[in-house]
Amino acid sequence: MTAPVDPRAGWDVPAPGTMPHTADLEPLVSRVLAPNPSGMTLDGTNTYLVGAPGSGQAVVVDPGPAAGTHLAAVEEALAARGARVVAVLVTHHHADHAEAALPWGAHFGAPVAAADPAVAGPRGRVLTPGERLVLAGTTIGVVPTPGHTADHLAFRLESGAVLVGDHVLGRGTSVVTHPEGDVLAYLESLRRVHDLGPSALYCGHGPELTVDPGAVLEFYTAHRRYREQQLLDALAGGPRTVDQLVAEVYAAVPRALWPAAAQSTRATLAKLAAEGRVRPAAGGAVALA
Numbered sequence: 144m145t146a147p148v149d150p151r152a153g154w155d156v157p158a159p160g161t162m163p164h165t166a167d168l169e170p171l172v173s174r175v176l177a178p179n180p181s182g183m184t185l186d187g188t189n190t191y192l193v194g195a196p197g198s199g200q201a202v203v204v205d206p207g208p209a210a211g212t213h214l215a216a217v218e219e220a221l222a223a224r225g226a227r228v229v230a231v232l233v234t235h236h237h238a239d240h241a242e243a244a245l246p247w248g249a250h251f252g253a254p255v256a257a258a259d260p261a262v263a264g265p266r267g268r269v270l271t272p273g274e275r276l277v278l279a280g281t282t283i284g285v286v287p288t289p290g291h292t293a294d295h296l297a298f299r300l301e302s303g304a305v306l307v308g309d310h311v312l313g314r315g316t317s318v319v320t321h322p323e324g325d326v327l328a329y330l331e332s333l334r335r336v337h338d339l340g341p342s343a344l345y346c347g348h349g350p351e352l353t354v355d356p357g358a359v360l361e362f363y364t365a366h367r368r369y370r371e372q373q374l375l376d377a378l379a380g381g382p383r384t385v386d387q388l389v390a391e392v393y394a395a396v397p398r399a400l401w402p403a404a405a406q407s408t409r410a411t412l413a414k415l416a417a418e419g420r421v422r423p424a425a426g427g428a429v430a431l432a
C-alpha cells in the first residue's frame with residue numbers, strides 16, 4: 144500500500160503564515176483569522192461571518208479564542224459588511240473554536256448555538272443534526288460530522304460551500320481525538336460531506352479548499368485507511384506500544400505533532416479492537432488478534 148497523494152500538492156494555496164487576516168471568500172462569507180497560530184491550529188483559527196449581502200445581519204461561526212484583538216478584527220469585518228450579529232454558531236467544543244462563544248454572544252446580544260449544551264450555554268440553543276437554520280437572510284444546514292470530536296457539526300451554506308471546522312483542515316490532515324473521537328464515525332462523516340458535493344470547504348484552520356473539495360475528502364479517507372494499514376503492518380512484526388507505533392508510523396512527521404498522532408493511533412486501535420483485529424498484549428502493548 145503506497146501513501147495516498149494529497150491533491151492539494153498541485154494547488155495554488157497560500158504558504159503557511161501568509162493567509163490574509165481578513166478575506167471575503169464569496170458574497171455570503173467573510174473570514175477573519177484569529178491570532179493563535181500553532182502546530183495544531185496552523186495559521187490560527189478561522190472565524191467566519193455568514194450572511195446575505197444587504198441583509199444587515201451576520202452569523203459568526205467559530206468565534207475562536209476570547210482575544211480582544213480578534214474581537215476588534217471581527218467587529219471591523221462586520222462593519223465592512225454593514226452587518227450586526229444575530230447568532231453565534233460553533234462547530235465543536237474545543238477552546239480554539241468555542242472559547243469566545245458565550246462572551247461574544249453576550250457582547251453582541253446574540254444566542255449561541257452548538258451541539259454541546261455546555262457550549263450553547265443556559266440561554267443558547269442545542270442544534271439538532273439535519274435541521275435548517277434561517278438566519279441573516281440565508282439558510283444554513285446543520286450537518287453532523289462526528290469523529291474529530293463527538294459533538295462536531297459542519298454547516299452547509301446556500302452557495303454549496305460547507306464550513307467544516309476541524310473535520311477537514313486547509314493543510315495536512317485532522318486528528319481523531321481519543322477517547323472522545325471515533326474513527327468509524329469520522330470516515331462516515333467524510334462520506335456524508337462528500338455526498339453533499341460541496342462547492343468549497345471552509346476549514347477551521349488553514350486555507351479554504353475550492354479547487355476540488357471532493358478530491359480532498361477522498362484523500363482524507365484514503366489517508367485514514369493508509370494509517371490503519373501501517374499500524375497493522377507494524378504489528379505484524381510483533382506487539383508494540385502506542386509510543387512505538389507512533390515512532391514507526393509517524394517517523395516523517397515533526398515530533399511536536401506526535402502527541403496528536405498518538406491520539407489518532409489510539410482511536411484507530413480502538414476501531415481495530417472493536418473489529419476483533421487487534422488485542423491487548425503484555426506490558427500495555429497491542430498485538431494482532
Ligand SMILES: [Zn+2]
Nearest residue numbers: 237239309347
Ligand atoms: Zn481547531
